[in-house]
Every structure is written in C-alpha cells, then in structure tokens.
Amino acid sequence: MMLTKESNGYDEARLGFQRLDPHRPDLIFAVTSAPEVEEAVKYAADHGKRVAVQASGHGLTRGNNGGVLIATGDFNGVRVDVEQKTAWIEAGATWRQVIDATAPYGLAPLSGSFPGVGAISYTLGGGTGLMARRYGFAADHVRRIEVVTADGVRRNAGDDPELFWALRGGGGNFGVVTGIEIELFEVPTLYGGSLYFDLAENPAVLEIWREWTRTVPDEVTSAIALIPFPDIPPVPAPLRGKHIAQIQLAILGDNGPDLIKPLKGAPVLDTVGVLPYAESARIFAEPEHPGSYRSRNVLLSDLDPDPLATLPKHASGPTRCVIGIRHLGGALSRPPSIPNAIGHRDATYSLTVLSPGEADVSDLHRTILEPWASTTIGRSLNFSFGPLTTDEVRAAFDPGDYDRLIKLKNRYDPARLLAPNHPLEQP
Numbered sequence: 001m002m003l004t005k006e007s008n009g010y011d012e013a014r015l016g017f018q019r020l021d022p023h024r025p026d027l028i029f030a031v032t033s034a035p036e037v038e039e040a041v042k043y044a045a046d047h048g049k050r051v052a053v054q055a056s057g058h059g060l061t062r063g064n065n066g067g068v069l070i071a072t073g074d075f076n077g078v079r080v081d082v083e084q085k086t087a088w089i090e091a092g093a094t095w096r097q098v099i100d101a102t103a104p105y106g107l108a109p110l111s112g113s114f115p116g117v118g119a120i121s122y123t124l125g126g127g128t129g130l131m132a133r134r135y136g137f138a139a140d141h142v143r144r145i146e147v148v149t150a151d152g153v154r155r156n157a158g159d160d161p162e163l164f165w166a167l168r169g170g171g172g173n174f175g176v177v178t179g180i181e182i183e184l185f186e187v188p189t190l191y192g193g194s195l196y197f198d199l200a201e202n203p204a205v206l207e208i209w210r211e212w213t214r215t216v217p218d219e220v221t222s223a224i225a226l227i228p229f230p231d232i233p234p235v236p237a238p239l240r241g242k243h244i245a246q247i248q249l250a251i252l253g254d255n256g257p258d259l260i261k262p263l264k265g266a267p268v269l270d271t272v273g274v275l276p277y278a279e280s281a282r283i284f285a286e287p288e289h290p291g292s293y294r295s296r297n298v299l300l301s302d303l304d305p306d307p308l309a310t311l312p313k314h315a316s317g318p319t320r321c322v323i324g325i326r327h328l329g330g331a332l333s334r335p336p337s338i339p340n341a342i343g344h345r346d347a348t349y350s351l352t353v354l355s356p357g358e359a360d361v362s363d364l365h366r367t368i369l370e371p372w373a374s375t376t377i378g379r380s381l382n383f384s385f386g387p388l389t390t391d392e393v394r395a396a397f398d399p400g401d402y403d404r405l406i407k408l409k410n411r412y413d414p415a416r417l418l419a420p421n422h423p424l425e426q427p
C-alpha cells in the first residue's frame, strides 16, 4: 500500500515508538512482502529519493524529511523450524512476535530487555540480550540474511561474505533487510526479575552490584538502572517518588537463588523468580508507551568505582535521567564462528544515560559521561538514541573496520540513497 501526505493513515504509518523527530516522507510504502520492498527501493532509486525504513520505530534517531519511508510493521511473519532450532523472521517482526512463535516449543531467541523492539534492527546493531553473557550477541547467531540493496536488487547476503560480515553489526547502512534466519535456544524458563532498592537507604548498592558482577558465571546476565520514579499512581506504590536502583537479573540454570544471595539486602520491591521466557519483559519492566527520549552510551573496559559512586547525584537535577549499566563480557567477548562487524568485544560494561522528553540534554549527558573517559573504549549504536556525529559512529567499530564498512558502502550504496538511523557518514 502506498500513502501520500494526503492519505488517510499517513500519520499512523509514519509515527513509531520514538516521537522526538518523526519521519515526514513524501511517500510511504507500507509493505507486506519482499517483492514490495524491492518495488519501493526501485521506485526510490529511479526517482533519486532517500529511503528510510521503520519497523516499530524504537530506534529512530533523526526523521527523514521527504523521500520514501518503507514501513515494515505489517511484514512480520515468523517461521519456526523446531528440528533445526531456527526461525525465519520477516522485516517488521518484533521480538514479541518472535517469542510468541518460539515459546510453545520451549525455544527462545536472543531478545533483549523490551520485546516490543524490532528484531531485525536490534540484530543488525549487534543485539545485547537477556542471555548475552552466555550466548553472545544476537548477530553472532544469524545464519542467513536476505536484503534489498540500494539498486533494488534482492540478494542472499551470504553470497558476498563481505556484505554478510557488515550487516551483522553495521546496522541498516547496506540495504533493506527483508528477513533473517536466527538460531534459537532451549530456554523455556529463566530465573529473573528485578530487585528495587531505595538509593537513599542503600547508597552502597552500586558498589555491591559491581563487586558481585566480578564473581558470577556466564549464566548470569545482569544490569543496574538508577531511576528517579515520579510520585504518581501508575508507578507501583513502593517505588513512587523514590530514587531507585533497579538490579535487573536474567539467570540460566538452577542455581539462581544461591547466586543472587549477596545482592538481597532489603529491596523495596522484589520481582525475582522462575518465569517463562515468554514473560521476560517483566525483568526490566520498561514503559510501553510511545514518547520522546534521547540517550548517549559508552562501552567501558572496566567499571571504575570512583565515578560509579558519583552517579546517583545526577538524578537530583531538574532533568530526569535514567542511568543504566549492563554487565558484558562472557560470550560477548569471544569471537563468533563467522566474524562480523561488531566492535569492542573487550568491553566489560555498557553505560547509557537516557532522558525522556524533548529537551536538549546533550550537555548534561556529556557531563555525566565525562568522568568515564579514561575507561571508555567505544560506544554501542543500539543504545544511542539521537543523532551522532560521524566520529561518534566510527567509535562504535574496531579500528580498521569503519574504513572496511565505508568501502562496502561505496560498492552497495554509492549515491547514499539509504537513510539509516546511524549513518556511517552524516548526510
């Protein structure tokens, strides 16, 4: 279906989860199949129009004004091969749709904290999931990718090993992916949930978590978020009006209760227990309503206790800041069987500062991240919401890989027709 600015349904089709700077295309192709994606890209190429793609709109950084938007939300099939333990995922499927298809077989994908995000974009950006320390990045477990390149040709990316390398970590810079085949894992349940601590009464919680992460096996993937909760009814009563440290836990195997004993203390809310993988959204319990948000991310070689101790003070200012730290390492640090473009596998923690709302918080975010400069080794594009400079995008990749990606970009998209959320070079 094609929609112009005058069509009914134009706004519905262009507006995704992130509302900061929505796309305002001349033409929307709301696609339901790979041939329709080909048609849309060919149209854009023939008319010299830039092409943006949107699945659920969680990762939008800068709206495309004019040009073509390929809206993939209704192109969302998921085919599970139970014997091979794989799934074929179409362009617009969210992790929710993938999990719903795999859970009846006790199988799980390498999805992340919020199942509402698009599975394809998450994976093209690397994909740091709930079981990341045990199994690695989602992109490490992709077997096949079908992509329409900027010339409108549909290709099996594996026919060009360089393209297959680049797509897994290099994001939406090389074409419109129509589907991917991913590996699934036998994980019917997890031991997981969150421990919520009142920071005012438990100022040592960050340091306790930091020390604990140094002792845990790869079966434990965890994170901590500092969240100033507003004092309003939709917020659970024990959290209202408090500055909370939320320890988010996803543990494989039977040893969960023993493993988390050092963390227990006196949380104001404890949601940890055995839960079906299909309910894994309860671990982070992130908000489900569309809105505006900006963030900056850094990948760290280590978690320095000194700047860590100063983080809580940043939530007391006039702008709300959610500061999230994810524990990396484990399988994330090991090279995958088929190399890909993911950078900085040696990072041991990821630190993101996020502010909801429209305000320009770039100075505040830079101030919060500045004390981490000596241990910063790069950034994750998946956790960067908002436009980045070319140098900032380059910092997501290992030395040499950025130039390799640009070379491939020159081959597959010489006219820079594609408008991805994190372009390798700023337009």
Ligand SMILES: Cc1cc2nc3c(=O)[nH]c(=O)nc-3n(C[C@H](O)[C@H](O)[C@H](O)COP(=O)(O)OP(=O)(O)OC[C@H]3O[C@@H](n4cnc5c(N)ncnc54)[C@H](O)[C@@H]3O)c2cc1C
Pocket (backbone or CB within 6 Å): 016, 053, 054, 055, 056, 057, 058, 059, 060, 061, 072, 091, 092, 111, 112, 113, 114, 116, 117, 118, 119, 120, 121, 122, 123, 124, 125, 126, 127, 128, 129, 130, 171, 172, 173, 175, 176, 177, 178, 286, 382, 383, 419, 420, 421, 422
């Ligand atoms: C609440 C929340 C939780 C998150 N949790 C995690 C997490 O646990 N781990 C993690 O790694 N990331 C996480 N992310 C980041 C998320 O993976 C990225 O923002 C991702 O880009 C979202 O994809 P989308 O399809 O939902 O967004 P969209 O805005 O629809 O897509 C983002 C960009 O991806 C590109 N793209 C989309 N579809 C295609 C396609 N078919 N072919 C080529 N390019 C395409 C386009 O450039 C597009 O601008 C989270 C984000 C949010 C908002």
